Amino acid sequence: MWRDRRILDLFGIEHPLILAPMAGSGGPALAVEVARAGGLASLPCALLTPGTVAREVETVRHEAAGPVNLNFFCHRLPDPDDPRAGAWARRIGERYGVPPSPPEGPSRLPFDEAACALVEAVRPEVASFHFGLPEPALLERVKVTGARVIASATTVEEAVWLAERGVDAVIAQGAEAGGHRGMFLDEAVASQIGTLSLVPLVADAVPVPVIAAGGIADGRGMAAALMLGASAVQVGTAFLRSPEALTGAVHRKALALAGAGDTAITNVLTGRPARGILTRFVHEMGPMNPEAAPFPLAAAAIAGLRRAHEDRGSADFSPAWAGQSFPLARDEPAGETAARIVAEARALLGV
Numbered sequence: 001m002w003r004d005r006r007i008l009d010l011f012g013i014e015h016p017l018i019l020a021p022m023a024g025s026g027g028p029a030l031a032v033e034v035a036r037a038g039g040l041a042s043l044p045c046a047l048l049t050p051g052t053v054a055r056e057v058e059t060v061r062h063e064a065a066g067p068v069n070l071n072f073f074c075h076r077l078p079d080p081d082d083p084r085a086g087a088w089a090r091r092i093g094e095r096y097g098v099p100p101s102p103p104e105g106p107s108r109l110p111f112d113e114a115a116c117a118l119v120e121a122v123r124p125e126v127a128s129f130h131f132g133l134p135e136p137a138l139l140e141r142v143k144v145t146g147a148r149v150i151a152s153a154t155t156v157e158e159a160v161w162l163a164e165r166g167v168d169a170v171i172a173q174g175a176e177a178g179g180h181r182g183m184f185l186d187e188a189v190a191s192q193i194g195t196l197s198l199v200p201l202v203a204d205a206v207p208v209p210v211i212a213a214g215g216i217a218d219g220r221g222m223a224a225a226l227m228l229g230a231s232a233v234q235v236g237t238a239f240l241r242s243p244e245a246l247t248g249a250v251h252r253k254a255l256a257l258a259g260a261g262d263t264a265i266t267n268v269l270t271g272r273p274a275r276g277i278l279t280r281f282v283h284e285m286g287p288m289n290p291e292a293a294p295f296p297l298a299a300a301a302i303a304g305l306r307r308a309h310e311d312r313g314s315a316d317f318s319p320a321w322a323g324q325s326f327p328l329a330r331d332e333p334a335g336e337t338a339a340r341i342v343a344e345a346r347a348l349l350g351v
């Protein structure tokens with residue numbers, strides 16, 4: 001039925017719909033629902049131990065047939081003694097009248113030996129990477145397991161760089177997307193490209209299939225992305241309000257209360273640019289602040305404030321990641337969302 005079968009055949013899925021891995025908001029229940037609807041089940045691993053990931057993979061495989069995608073971050077860890085971290089923590093302490101949060105270890109670890117051993121043990125059908133790729137020796141070990149490798153690009157240059165290093169498909173992440181920008185060659189947030197422009201540019205530039213991500217939250221978006229040259233879509237924000245998502249209470253409240261234009265790309269919550277609801281802290285310290293501690297240390301600097309405010313039901317200091325299409329997200333079971341997006345796109349495309 002679908003005209004372009006490249007991603008369907010590569011992963012072994014029925015519909016060209018990939019659940020976006022969403023650290024903190026995605027999880028096995030969401031993955032199971034999307035897999036049952038014929039899409040690709042993705043599990044975000046950046047915040048989890050290998051043991052937890054292994055148990056989650058087991059759950060998904062037990063509950064649903066079909067392939068599993070494990071997603072990892074590939075950032076370089078900053079020096080824990082980086083002076084920007086201490087200066088940022090002191091600045092926040094003074095501004096908000098709280099003692100600086102005690103230094104914590106990084107909350108998000110990059111793909112490393114332990115993560116690679118996990119991939120070799122659980123053998124996911126797909127491995128996806130954000131912020132570039134693992135070092136060559138680790139990437140080679142992932143490929144030897146037979147996993148299909150995909151990774152995010154936010155510019156044409158990043159897409160070409162990934163294709164030259166042997167990825168099986170490129171995720172073209174437009175500026176509308178919720179969560180962290182996958183950018184890794186470029187730091188220029190102001191020139192990040194929207195999905196409508198990025199997808200055809202990347203499709204023309206790389207020989208591998210393209211997965212469109214960013215702003216796709218219903219069948220109109222899916223159909224448009226496929227018309228633009230994408231072989232599949234990766235959808236995140238549209239699933240944030242589903243009962244199966246792990247989206248926290250203050251995050252859900254922020255999504256429900258925000259107005260249509262109330263997202264921004266900010267680096268003050270973690271140290272790397274990410275799109276989320278404009279909360280109090282983002283307004284007051286950002287959205288982009290050149291003094292923010294490097295990723296992921298900026299998250300530690302507000303950990304205490306975040307906990308205290310969340311206890312009172314406030315998202316003032318919490319990341320409430322969301323893409324620009326967040327008003328299209330519904331309180332609806334994820335399986336229904338996935339099936340609806342696919343059915344609407346098929347009707348529009350006449351397939």
Ligand SMILES: Cc1cc2nc3c(=O)[nH]c(=O)nc-3n(C[C@H](O)[C@H](O)[C@H](O)COP(=O)(O)O)c2cc1C
Pocket residue numbers: 020021022023025044045046071129130152173176177178179180213214215216217234235236237238321322323324325
């Ligand atoms: C809450 C949230 C968390 C995210 N976490 C991750 C992540 O852990 N890994 C990743 O590769 N992408 C992550 N992303 C980005 C998605 O992969 C994808 O690019 C984005 O959701 C697509 O745009 P959309 O949100 O408009 O659908 C996240 C997005 C959101 C909304």
